[in-house]
Amino acid sequence: MKALSEKLLGGKQGAIALAILAMVLFVIFPLWLDSFRLSMLGKYVTYAFVSVSLVLLWGNGGILSLGQGIFFGLGGYCMAMFLKLEASDPVSTKIQTTPGIPDFMDWNQITALPWFWEPFKSLPLTLILILLIPTLLAFIIGFAMFKRRVGGVYFSIITQAIALILSILIVGQQGYTGGVNGITDLKTLLGWDIRTETAKYVLYYVNVCLLILSIMLARYIITSKFGMLLLAMRDKEERVRFSGYDVSDYKIFVFCVAAMISAIGGAMFTLQVGFMSPSFVGIVPSIEMVICAAVGGRMSLIGAVYGTLLVNFGKTMFSETYPELWLFLMGGLFIAVVMFFPDGLAGVYDKYSKNFKLGELLAKFNKNTVKRIGDML
Amino acid sequence: MSNTDFVLAIEDLTVSFDGFKAVDGLNMYIDHNELHVVIGPNGAGKTTVLDLICGKTKSSSGSIKFKNRELTKMPEHQIVRAGVGRKFQTPSIYENLTVYQNLEVSYPAGRSVWGSLTFKRTDEVIERVNKIAAEVLLTDLLQTEAALLSHGQKQWLEIGMLLMQDPELLMLDEPVAGMSAKERDQTADLLKRICQNRSMLVIEHDMEFVKQIAHKVTVLHQGKILAAGTMDKIQANEKVIEVYLGH
Amino acid sequence: MRESKPKLSNKLSLSTLIFLALGLTLGLGNAMAEDYPTAKVNTTGLAVTDTTVTVGILHSATGTMAISETGSIQAEKMAIAQINAAGGVLGRKIEVIQEDGASDWPTFAEKSKKLLENDKVAAVMGCWTSASRKAVLPVFEKDNGLLFYPTFYEGLEQSKNVFYTGQEATQQILAGLDWITKEKKAKTFYLIGSDYIWPRTSMKIARKHIEQYLKGKVVGEEYVALGDTQFGSVINKIKLKKPDIIYAAVVGGSNVAWFKQLNAAGLNAKKQTMLTISVTEDEVLGIGGENLEGFYSAMKYFQSLKNPNNEAFVAEFKKNYGDTAVIGDVTQAAYLGPWLWKAGVEKAGSFDVDKVVAALPGYEFKAAPEGYVKVDPNHHLWSKLRIGQWRKDGQADVVYESELIAPDPFPKGYQ
């Protein structure tokens, strides 16, 4: 049991960092942010799932997916489909030509619920599909590409193209998907109004719990022999292959796990924000998520979470005060991180922490981060 | 004669790249516990032969049998699991991992995805890592990051990683290239030691070294065998002297 | 068919004139803050003080939609400045909090929440795309906010918390199709639009109208992916079908490519009649007047409209934003927002959203640059449809003007 907990928490150092993160997200932010900023934070936390998945996939595995938005979006759409069906009961849709189906279907002359919407009438089935559909798609993509040894930039470009295809498809098939507007006007989850203040808090905490669990899952993978092999593969793929490992299996697996973690983020996004739209599936959000992970540190699970929160708070703050400067800042930040701090915030922290006592500095660093964010708001 | 007692039997092996035959109708056999050295001028197809055996390159025709199992259609990792280990020309180790981790990753358990997730560092694993580390003279450096090793030590580490898998056929591509004279002698000793209970196929340029270790030598030239036999016989072969040794 | 109002002398300063006109219609001289104690006019905790009232502006200042939304921001700010110059609302100066939706729908939702929950704004002028409106709608409904939405859109929506100052689809489509069918004796139509909800809904309505009421024939219906710039194959399909009318709703970068390639393929206005519902003066800048010359647009407003209200409006707009500034349909509709809100507040004698919402329907705004508009109980505006024929200089000649058209966001028989 001891070994297991060690692996989930990543040793003493990892446990402290995780505890501080949990503290910040569970206690400090909720006490100190008003409900408006907190629900914004909740949204960023859902992006952090994708960053965590990218640390696993890209930082450790060296596989740069420019299509994580696909999985985030699919998870989000699955959740949204369930909520939309619940919001489209025959009573509240009685002005429609066909009551009982989502409003956008009715506008598109669809008179019966399409078959692939049927499973989303049930919550347990929906929850399963949130995990299953993105994972399955990742498996298919991964199987096709990794078994044929497509890697590096080719993988990035192809995932990017798939993200584009999926977003055009969703926009084009608006009768089934809600088109460019997405699936909107989501109200209740099994009768529980997700728009109320209390609901926002509850969802926020669920969200943070799931994030911490995802980090622990990722940590377990990274600290196991699997994680060591991932690093080994990133450096010397041939050597791993000629040590008797089927490299593609490992890549497929880690791609699937990354997809699943992203999908959880997407589903939580839908619950917190109240809608899902194709603008989270395409190329731009997918790359922005990579930016977040890079800023936080592509090798550090915790760092990537902080990076995501910082980048997004920065984005909000800058676009509030200096909308003109935002793209300069974002682009500049990205160039700077890639060129000068390839390990991101976490790398900078590691560099300076060696001279100090770890625990103290960790605490100080986190306090500073919190303070910095506080100052920004 | 497809069913043999040989560890490795290569027959009529040919591979061509855009019409150029890098290996052309090769026949070669390796016995149990034999240390077989392949020599030949640059471009003779030596490395390509190793690539073909371990599955890195797919043959155009011919067969490679390892303990009577056909290798040409098998994926790389299956070939390794069957008992063929291969060291690359330039040391191919995981620079970001420690020597210990390099060796442990090569331990032949937990090779499936699930296996690697549930792999436990048992006493048996630790014992084996220590034993191999001693064999390749790296006991004192177990916790060192592999990137910090000297060139010779990197070569040994890679050999150690292969020994972790305990292969029945061990293939080494220029194991002493870039080594000092002392390291070279140590390596020769190492190879003689580890040749117990396994066969080895070594590519080497260094004739002194070859003399030290070889049981049998094959000379490749333009993808074909020019001569084969003991070192003494090879050194006396006029064709060989002409294309290779004479220069 | 010109504006029915009598023409006044141009010697009078036009902006003075519009203030006078407004002053007369609204009786704004009477509205002094003392007459309306804050406690009375604001019972729901909005950001209203004895001297000020805060409203929000929520558009994309950055991102892909900034192109379109900039004009709306300018018009709204100008209207607010004019209202303030004329004494404000219930004697209170309007203060503006502007938020950037950054062309990102959750950001819109987030910012609308901030405006309503943190800033407690009395009203929000904002949104442009349907997607952004759909994203903020639940927030406005939950927090009981008030949104003035300027864009012509697909309809199929009617919220207590939103006033739609642009046209819903039937207002823009039906009269235009009637006119062009009669004018050109058209029988066959080719429908083409960008692939998203507004063009698709519009084309659905257009098709029904053409087939059921005009007894015409739709010979092709085509949607192009947003941002696609290659129209070669589409144009060939049109050439094969030889429609009397092309009915187009292509948007964004695709729109420019569409017109350029159409002209290059020989389908200019001399050979082909086209009526579009997605080209305003704003788009012309990118498309180029030479590519549009002779084609028709159906809008409720054109910058070239001849009436005193509009002349004053255009002059003021150019004074504020430069001589090269152009005013499109949505910009004008955005300009109506603050004025309608002011009228609602003054009619209700309160800033409370419920009271404003109750007071506004039935209100007639006679000083609108587009002429006369009336607020319908369904929160949309009664307005006229105009057909403009584009000139090379990027302005349109208004060649047709309909009667006032009632808004009908859920058109029976068109769904």
Add this chain to the structure above:
Amino acid sequence: MFGYTMDEIGNIVVMQGFSGLSLFSVLLLMALGLAIIFGQMGVINMAHGEFMAVGAYTTVLMSKLAVKYDLVHTYFVFAIIAAFIFAFVIGYLIEFLMIRHLYHRPLDTLLATWGLSLVMQQIFRSTFGAKEVSAELPEWLLGSFQPTPDIDIPINGVFVMGLAIIVTASVYLYIYRSRGGLRIRATMQNRTMASAVGINTKKVDRMTFALGCGIAGVAGASFTTIASTGPTTGSLYIVDSFMVVVFGGATSLIGTIASAFSIAQAQSILQFFMSSSMGKVSTLLVIVMILMMRPEGLFASKLRK
């Protein structure tokens, strides 16, 4: 047949054939610069589209000048040259400031150039405004050419096609028939060896990258005749460009040409028979599927590693 006369169908086949060729030249121009940068250097330039926008904006600026000095009839040729020079110079600087530090990290060049593309987009927006702009085009580029009364061949299409042929031929001649091109190929195949024989490989890198950017600039300039120019114009082209290059097998110029041709024909035909957006999706989908099965692209030769 289908209610059309043979004549009508014949005309459409001719025009459809032309629009396929026209799309081919557009894709080829888009991809050519990228093929040099990605194919020869292995650098992923995500700001490629923005370099095209540099060319487009240069043309717009030149057209403003031309209108002022009454040179609308002739300026376009100079605009294309200016677009090349501008994009070339900017590319040269970017290589020096950014790319050269990242040659050993291909995935990171991808990310850094994405950052660059954001910055460039904002520069366009701040300088030229968020609205789309258009260049004043000379009369001779407008309208269509009619071999028969019922066939219209767009002149801008012919122009883009001509330009694509000229640029492709020049690139081919430069890379495969000139000393400079020899240096490029030598450097890309074996850097150490090339520098050992006295080639300044750093300079070669810089020139190659700048050349790719310059060609992107030419592409951008020529696209002002068929499409729009705005701050985000470049992002519309980037995926298409990469698809062409990757599908063609990255390292081979012939591959890029063949890939642009097949993608263009497929897309043009599919868009004729299906709805335009579905045609586009289907094309992309087919490319992705083929790439999954044949990752090395259409024209990669089997190499001895």
